Amino acid sequence: MSDTQVATSEAEPGSTPPSRKGAVGRLMRATEVDPRLLGMIVALIVIWVVFNIFSDGKFLTSRNLWNLSVQTAVVGIMATGMVLVIVTRNIDLSVGSMLGMIAMAIAILQKNILPDWLGFDHWAIWIIAVVAALVIGAIVGAFQGAIVAYAGVPSFIVTLGGLLIWRGVTWSMSSGQTIAPVDATFQLLGGGARGSIGSNWSWVVGIVGCLAVIALLWNTRRQRRRFDFPLRPMWAEILVGAVGCGAILGSVYVLNHYFKPPTLANGRTDVPFGIAVPVLITLGVLLVMTFIANRTRFGRYVYAIGGNPEAAELGGINTRWMIVRTFMVMGILVAIAAIVQVARLNAATSGLGTLAELYVIAAAVIGGTSFTGGVGTIPGAVLGALVMQSLQSGMVLMGIEAAYQDIIIGVVLVAAVGLDTYYRKRVAR
Amino acid sequence: MTTTHDPANGSPLVEMRNMRVAFGGVHAVDGVTVDLFPGEVVALVGGNGAGKTTLIKTLSGAHPADSGEILIDGRPVRIETPRDARALGVETIYQTLALAENIDSPGNMFLGRELTTSWGTLDDSAMEDATRKVMGRLNPRFKNFKVPVSSLSGGQRQSVAIAKAVHFNARILIMDEPTAALGPAETAQVGELVKQLKSEGIGIFLISHDIHDVFDLADRISVMLQGKLVGTVNKHEVTMDEVLAMIIIGKMPGEVSETELEELHG
Numbered sequence: 001m002s003d004t005q006v007a008t009s010e011a012e013p014g015s016t017p018p019s020r021k022g023a024v025g026r027l028m029r030a031t032e033v034d035p036r037l038l039g040m041i042v043a044l045i046v047i048w049v050v051f052n053i054f055s056d057g058k059f060l061t062s063r064n065l066w067n068l069s070v071q072t073a074v075v076g077i078m079a080t081g082m083v084l085v086i087v088t089r090n091i092d093l094s095v096g097s098m099l100g101m102i103a104m105a106i107a108i109l110q111k112n113i114l115p116d117w118l119g120f121d122h123w124a125i126w127i128i129a130v131v132a133a134l135v136i137g138a139i140v141g142a143f144q145g146a147i148v149a150y151a152g153v154p155s156f157i158v159t160l161g162g163l164l165i166w167r168g169v170t171w172s173m174s175s176g177q178t179i180a181p182v183d184a185t186f187q188l189l190g191g192g193a194r195g196s197i198g199s200n201w202s203w204v205v206g207i208v209g210c211l212a213v214i215a216l217l218w219n220t221r222r223q224r225r226r227f228d229f230p231l232r233p234m235w236a237e238i239l240v241g242a243v244g245c246g247a248i249l250g251s252v253y254v255l256n257h258y259f260k261p262p263t264l265a266n267g268r269t270d271v272p273f274g275i276a277v278p279v280l281i282t283l284g285v286l287l288v289m290t291f292i293a294n295r296t297r298f299g300r301y302v303y304a305i306g307g308n309p310e311a312a313e314l315g316g317i318n319t320r321w322m323i324v325r326t327f328m329v330m331g332i333l334v335a336i337a338a339i340v341q342v343a344r345l346n347a348a349t350s351g352l353g354t355l356a357e358l359y360v361i362a363a364a365v366i367g368g369t370s371f372t373g374g375v376g377t378i379p380g381a382v383l384g385a386l387v388m389q390s391l392q393s394g395m396v397l398m399g400i401e402a403a404y405q406d407i408i409i410g411v412v413l414v415a416a417v418g419l420d421t422y423y424r425k426r427v428a429r
Numbered sequence: 430m431t432t433t434h435d436p437a438n439g440s441p442l443v444e445m446r447n448m449r450v451a452f453g454g455v456h457a458v459d460g461v462t463v464d465l466f467p468g469e470v471v472a473l474v475g476g477n478g479a480g481k482t483t484l485i486k487t488l489s490g491a492h493p494a495d496s497g498e499i500l501i502d503g504r505p506v507r508i509e510t511p512r513d514a515r516a517l518g519v520e521t522i523y524q525t526l527a528l529a530e531n532i533d534s535p536g537n538m539f540l541g542r543e544l545t546t547s548w549g550t551l552d553d554s555a556m557e558d559a560t561r562k563v564m565g566r567l568n569p570r571f572k573n574f575k576v577p578v579s580s581l582s583g584g585q586r587q588s589v590a591i592a593k594a595v596h597f598n599a600r601i602l603i604m605d606e607p608t609a610a611l612g613p614a615e616t617a618q619v620g621e622l623v624k625q626l627k628s629e630g631i632g633i634f635l636i637s638h639d640i641h642d643v644f645d646l647a648d649r650i651s652v653m654l655q656g657k658l659v660g661t662v663n664k665h666e667v668t669m670d671e672v673l674a675m676i677i678i679g680k681m682p683g684e685v686s687e688t689e690l691e692e693l694h695g
Binding site for chain 2: 375
């Protein structure tokens with residue numbers, strides 16, 4: 001195959017880190033898989049298998065994995081934005097409080113305000129609530145970002161202030177009360193019995209996903225051919241495509257084998273939930289954010305600012321405006337997470353989102369985002385969120401006390417970053 | 430692009446007149462006037478803190494001047510941002526190289542000027558292709574187009590910074606200590622490149638600490654001391670000692686006495 005020859009002749013000295021050798025190294029090189037992402041996937045699989053053994057097979061069930069997918073949504077959505085914030089050498093400590101505030105605002109909107117104007121159960125209520133959430137998130141995020149970028153107050157301080165302020169606003173909005181219930185259509189956004197798309201649509205999503213993977217591979221190959229760049233060997237293309245499609249269809253298969261209880265399915269026991277709406281939202285966020293990070297100027301500038309702020313400035317990039325936009329994106333993602341959270345709980349409490357900032361930051365960091373700036377990936381952060389949620393859910397299944405759960409998650413967080421730092425140093429030298 | 434090679438006749442490419450920059454009460458650049466002709470290398474020399482880099486930042490758009498006038502092709506121009514400078518054909522290779530360490534070489538070469546597809550998304554393939562073409566000219570052994578520049582050697586990083594200036598057809602090139610971080614072979618390579626760019630009619634401001642580099646590459650030498658211009662001399666009309674005297678005691682050739690020259694060596 002001529003493709004193979006081109007690839008090997010070009011992949012000569014220094015074009016890849018020399019630390020990978022042998023069959024695994026050749027496979028990694030040919031498939032051009034990111035070794036750190038692969039490492040995380042392997043770690044996740046190990047965690048799953050270990051929990052499955054220690055929980056007598058309760059972990060790797062459709063039921064548990066379905067719940068896991070829904071539980072990961074809120075932190076996963078916000079972690080994608082936190083990556084960009086941390087990549088620019090900033091931090092956002094306010095996301096938990098902001099989530100609480102937006103959640104409270106849209107719950108009050110749906111329960112106390114809109115029904116008076118439009119009437120109870122009006123079709124537009126959920127749309128207005130969603131738009132309101134996104135607008136509040138964008139404004140609050142941009143506001144905090146503007147203080148960081150233009151007033152020069154460190155983001156740690158600005159968002160620490162935000163953490164206190166927005167939580168206070170949340171409390172004062174409801175006088176500490178829980179607001180429930182919310183609009184019936186809105187509830188679908190949180191998953192649950194009705195908020196899943198069922199078996200057939202899940203398969204449709206899976207097949208569209210597969211086609212997208214193939215289209216992406218094909219397009220990359222076409223681009224490389226256009227400029228006579230080295231191509232991936234054909235077998236590697238097929239392998240990557242097959243593994244990608246297999247993972248997508250496998251996930252759909254698993255999610256389609258968690259069945260609704262008979263009370264929700266007209267007495268039948270063979271009606272599957274399928275993919276939950278919040279999981280679809282998370283996947284959508286993952287795709288859009290990955291696109292923004294890798295394929296747009298804004299994304300490129302975010303990484304450039306993190307890598308060398310001075311170089312970005314000298315390159316003519318409006319670095320301050322980029323910082324504002326980064327925080328604005330973070331705010332919008334907090335709003336999406338708040339929507340999912342309120343819809344899932346069918347309520348907003350004044351404590352909603354407490355400590356969420358720590359889980360979000362931890363997910364981004366476990367996913368390979370570095371506090372030195374310039375380094376971090378969106379899929380890594382979502383995987384990080386999945387790892388954290390897997391640990392929590394696994395320990396619950398094993399019956400480990402809450403106190404010990406926190407200890408273990410803390411240890412894992414530090415160990416993961418320690419390992420990553422060690423790996424990075426070894427590759428660098 | 431202009432092809433005038435004789436600095437004596439054509440009109441200047443760049444004139445910087447009476448430039449002033451102050452930081453707080455300190456006059457980093459105090460009424461300096463320099464010019465540059467097409468196909469000419471003007472070296473800016475002086476001790477640490479003499480104001481060379483600050484002066485040149487007013488031309489590259491990295492720092493605004495408090496007063497003074499910049500003329501390009503005889504026309505007054507306003508340069509307030511790096512973008513303004515680049516629009517006028519001024520490219521700068523900074524001492525620090527100004528590379529984003531975490532981004533690959535095509536990404537750095539096009540930083541702030543990315544090529545995009547008709548969809549408005551980044552056209553990484555086109556950028557890589559352009560980078561390969563420029564590198565083929567500058568440094569044919571350069572192969573690492575997909576790795577972050579942090580994993581490149583000093584010379585390779587330098588090539589990326591230079592490739593940027595070459596690709597965007599600089600008419601005026603500013604090189605701030607281009608060889609400070611390089612070994613002898615790489616320094617020679619930069620020297621060759623300067624000569625090549627010069628023959629293409631590009632005007633080059635060269636900032637350097639290395640008096641040998643300066644004598645090797647420059648046509649004229651402008652010396653600064655404590656923010657002021659000591660003077661500009663033709664390389665062929667002065668000795669290294671006389672230039673050193675300008676740098677250290679701020680006296681023009683002829684003004685300086687034998688004993689002062691002796692002391693320089695003492």
